[in-house]
Amino acid sequence: MSIFSSLGPLLLGGLVSLFLSGVVSMQTVLYTSVYHTDTMWLRIFVYGIWLLDLLHSTFVCISNWDYLIANWAEENIQDWIPWSIGGTVMLTALMTFIVQCFFAWRVHTVSQSRWWITIILAAVAAGRLIAALVSTAYMIRVQSYVAFRRDVGWVFTLGLTLSALLDILVASSLCYYLRKRRSAFASMDAIINTLTFYTIQNGSLTFVTTFISLILWVTVDNLIFLGLHFAITKLYANAFLSTLNARKTLRLQQSSADQDPSLPVVLPGTVSDRLSRVRMRSGQLSTGVSESIPMSTKVEINIERSVQISGDYHDDADTERDVYSSKDTPPGQF
Incomplete structure (x- = not known):
């Protein structure tokens, strides 16, 4: 040794x-x-x-x-x-x-x-x-x-x-x-x-x-x-x-x-309904919206949609083009 x-x-x-x-x-x-x-x-x-x-x-x-x-x-x-x-x-x-x-x-x-x-x-x-x-x-x-x-x-x-x-x-x-x-x-x-x-x-x-x-x-x-x-x-x-x-x-x-409890929350009458209505009305969602809802105490989802409508009528009617934008902001204090 x-x-x-x-x-x-x-x-x-x-x-x-x-x-x-x-x-x-x-x-x-x-x-x-x-x-x-x-x-x-x-x-x-x-x-x-x-x-x-x-x-x-x-x-x-x-x-x-x-x-x-x-x-x-x-x-x-x-x-x-x-x-x-x-x-x-x-x-x-x-x-x-x-x-x-x-x-x-x-x-x-x-x-x-x-x-x-x-x-x-x-x-x-x-x-x-x-x-x-x-x-x-x-x-x-x-x-x-x-x-x-x-x-x-x-x-x-x-x-x-x-x-x-x-x-x-x-x-x-x-x-x-x-x-x-x-x-x-x-x-x-x-x-x-x-x-x-x-x-x-x-x-x-x-x-x-x-x-x-x-x-x-x-x-x-x-x-x-x-x-x-x-x-x-x-x-x-x-x-x-x-x-x-x-x-x-x-x-x-x-x-x-x-x-500040971080519990999983599912509220089928609020966020999911709004998303469904927006899809049905516009058919388009902005690319910045994520479908995964973060599990936190405050959830705020901003959805912007832009719809372009064009129509051709008779000669005595002008061509009409309406462009509008709306913003749905559901208050999300869960």
Whole structure:
């Protein structure tokens, strides 16, 4: 195992995780400044996630210091597992468990209190937590990646697999129950579509990162997987906080939709009748008229018609040519 493929990914992963930790702090400040009336348990969740994220960042910095500064000259430094690495694995497991339990509670709420799906999600989350805690204990005990892979590597594999599986279950369950709650109102459907988009976005980020880390852990004998593992914690924290902070946007979207609903409107006695009468009287429509009625709150259709009439009569009658134009403007406040 070379220095490039072992300690390099740890340094890069640590820098990325610190950047994401700054995003978590910004999300926490935004939550504090906007949501003053949330329940006590939800605020405890938010600040607990923030403190766990700061502690995780501290362990990442300690591990990079141990590898790159304090023990750089040690032999087989690439195979050594400091206690801080075990601490990052434990905090990742704890953070993942809290956030996934929160999303399981959301599934429970959206599914109208279907306990069976909630119990399944909670059981998978608990299994992931137990596997990660066992991995942490063994990392601190053996302090060797080779021995860890040989003895209990399957436990770490199981933990990452359960985490990726849980991301799929949570995202698919939320999307399914959200789509079932679609209605005939465009404003409500727009909010449901936004919630579905947030669910897919958050679930896909955590799933892809966890899945790639799992593949690298199983197939490649280096520490690239650990660099990605540093970022998993931050992605879960950001998914949790972004879900809470998006509520203000959804409320504004709902209030604006209530004031200006964009519902499909069909009024057979107004626009369509006028168009039919104009076709029958003139036989010509200007090229600027579109037959597709925009679905908005105000529809205004301007129809201009020009009819040219010529007639030949007896010699004592003059040839008459009348040219006229008219403009029908139906007031369209729908």
